[in-house]
Amino acid sequence: MRDLESLKIPEAGDLIAGIRFDGEQGKIWFNEQRMLLIHATVMGLLRKELIETLGVQRAKRFLMRFGYHSGMKDAEIARKVRPHIAREECFMAGPQMHGIRGMVKVVPTRLELDMDSGHFLGEFDWFNSYEADVHQNEFGHADEPICWTLLGYASGYTSYFMGRTIIYKEVRCVAMGDAHCSIVGKPAQEWEDQAEIEKFMLPDPVAEELFALRSELVKLRDSVGDESEDDYRVFNSIGQSAAFRQVCKLIQRASHSRVTVLLLGETGVGKEVFARGLHVASDRADQPFVAVNCACIPPDLIEAELFGVEKGAYTGATQSREGKFERADGGTIFLDEVVELSSRAQASLLRVLQEGELERVGDVRTRRIDVRVVTATNEDLQQAVREGRFRADLFYRLNIFPVHIPPLRERKEDIPLLVQHFLNRYQAMYNKRILGVTDKAREALLAYEWPGNIRELENLIERGIILTDNNNEIEVCSFFPAFKDNGSAVGRVRLDGSLRETAAEADDEPDDWCTRLLTEDFSLENLEQSLIRHALNTAEGNVSRAARILGLTRPALAYRMKKLE
Structure with missing residues (x-):
């Protein structure tokens, strides 16, 4: 069992490095998941509308589940970013990501965890909770703790790591007049009111009823549709x-x-x-x-x-x-x-x-x-x-x-449905549970031109499931091994630095371009390697097409690729 004193908490630099801003495409990435920057005051207005529309208890349930799923996602990312350190130390990325997201500053005060036996006891102090601030701005003083999204996040994150349901309670809250917020977390069955607090992690029965009614409506509409809507x-x-x-x-x-x-x-x-x-x-x-x-x-x-x-x-x-x-x-x-x-x-x-x-x-x-x-x-x-x-x-x-x-490139809106269809098929075949594909991988699948069409997509999904561990999402590198993420266009492989700068600065005349290339540190091998990489990227990994781009036969390109390995 590990406690707070025995844990070496890594620096947060590797987590921060995973955040990439792509203003040109209007996207923010954290690892391979697309993220959003949202005004804290807007979240406050959303809380207010939920409370006024659904009531306090249903709004609390909604926001806790929202945070729970967010925590589960971040826990999955943490394991991918820090795969080579102990799971107990990797767990500490959760408090760090809470802060990186701008939600709250987390200070651990007590921690006991044994991931083999499932024992967990955690106490944390929260400072500068955005949720307490926005609640006070809209409603003033609170009679009970109100950091619902943050509680759900902590529960989801810890449950992922521990492999069992861990529930946190907020025992102090700034919105109630306390100096700072504090939470205590332990396995669900160790709480006396387990059934009461665990229900907040379950789907709202009203929402389930609405989904059921919508399903019935769709079935009814299909049953009375006229012959113009072919089945x-x-x-x-x-x-x-x-x-x-x-x-x-x-x-x-x-x-x-x-x-x-x-x-x-x-x-x-x-x-x-x-x-x-x-x-x-x-x-x-x-x-x-x-x-x-x-x-x-x-x-x-x-x-x-x-x-x-x-x-x-x-x-x-x-x-x-x-x-x-x-x-x-x-x-x-x-x-x-x-x-x-x-x-x-x-x-x-x-x-x-x-x-x-x-x-x-x-x-x-x-x-x-x-x-x-x-x-x-x-x-x-x-x-x-x-x-x-x-x-x-x-x-x-x-x-x-x-x-x-x-061809599939002319019906790309069908790709998500096909991906889910093949995921279901090959999960059963390989006896695996895959959580889907990452946002970056989904974007890469939609950007690809699919020369092999649906058969190629099916093969990629099968390979992705083989390469992905249980209870994880398929990453883009499992689909496209040659993928290079430049934080902008999906799948674009850029040339090496010196060559890229030379190519950008050189005139259109071949002699001028060659003159700029032939410097003291010029390497023909590096140039050949960069051109091959660029051609393969342009051809989306298809060696035959890349060979045609380079003016080579396929065997000749295959020989050069093997030599450059």
Whole structure:
């Protein structure tokens, strides 16, 4: 067990260094969390309105929970800022952050804590409490302690570190006429009135009732909505943007017909997800859904895989077997990367679409087939027609109902929903509890251009969960290892100091720029390293794109990167 005398309290410089002001973007950062500067008098007006609107007890509960969550967040930051010192000494960052935030000056007077056994007893004096000041300005003398937000903060912060509920009581308060405020904290079950004080850390039942009523209203509104509001939630996809809703509306309309659908879009946008959604929403939902990636099947085998083969049709065909189309009879077949079909397979597909029949490879018998065909490609089929790689008549047959699925960079308002969806999935898979992503990480995800679209986002979330400890938020470096925080634009990697200054001061003429570079302390290796870093940042970590920016092949850039390590 540690007491106050045995604790070495670190200087607060590392905490203060974590505060960054980005006036250009209108943001303040503390570590990776976005912060606000708010007038203390405005907080006083908020307290006054809460008390007058909700009453003293509900206002107290609201403000204590507000402080509780703030304390939990700061405790999480403290562990990240000071990971290499003892937890007991790291705990003392709480009083320091209370002061750094301008809320109150904290002076410990007694402290006993044993994080292994959960024992805790803390007594602290508070000086210059902002909450006591604003309360006195609005209400004058108080009959009971009123530093509710500060109490909640202390309880949340300590509970995080101790791994159990620690509750503080304010035993002296300036608003009551005392010289300064004082608090005492210990585990919740050690207070005689545990149930009474613990309820202030729980959600307000009135608020819960309001949320329940709102939920009921949403359900009722959905149940009586007219057909103009297509139920896009039937699809196993996530989104709420206008672009997402438009795609869902088209898919919904197509599902009620037999039309062949062509899904267009970049790789990773979720074409198969929409194809499955189309099948589920159709009257074929209880029939098979067969998905085929045409690019994964060798050209000389693709016709047999799709349409079946008769025994003896070619060497190795030792028995007759049905193809993908026959397996999908009565249901839906999804042909991804349809541009990769061989010429013979394209002709057979055209016959299926026009006549509803097929012949197995090596067979003379025609078979009737009833299959809904959904195709997809990330290539320009018209260009493939011009190049002679794709039949024009098949293109016109497939292009009856084209649906363009927008890339993730054009529906960024869906990213928070997708992040939460993948967090839930991979938390269950890896048996972890993750508290979400930091504000800085969220901003980086929204700023990224997503060349790999939703598939890339899913992979990043999985990696972030693997790299993040339980009960922590995923930091930006877990998503983007090359991220450099300059306190301004997200993800911008700046050049080394000497090169940056030279580049800023140099004229546009190459000779002038080179002359300024070639000083006595010039290093070609450092220049190469800086250019590679800058190119990688511009390409958002994509080595192939960075190589093109630098005028190199990918292997050449990979070699240089390995050499510079």
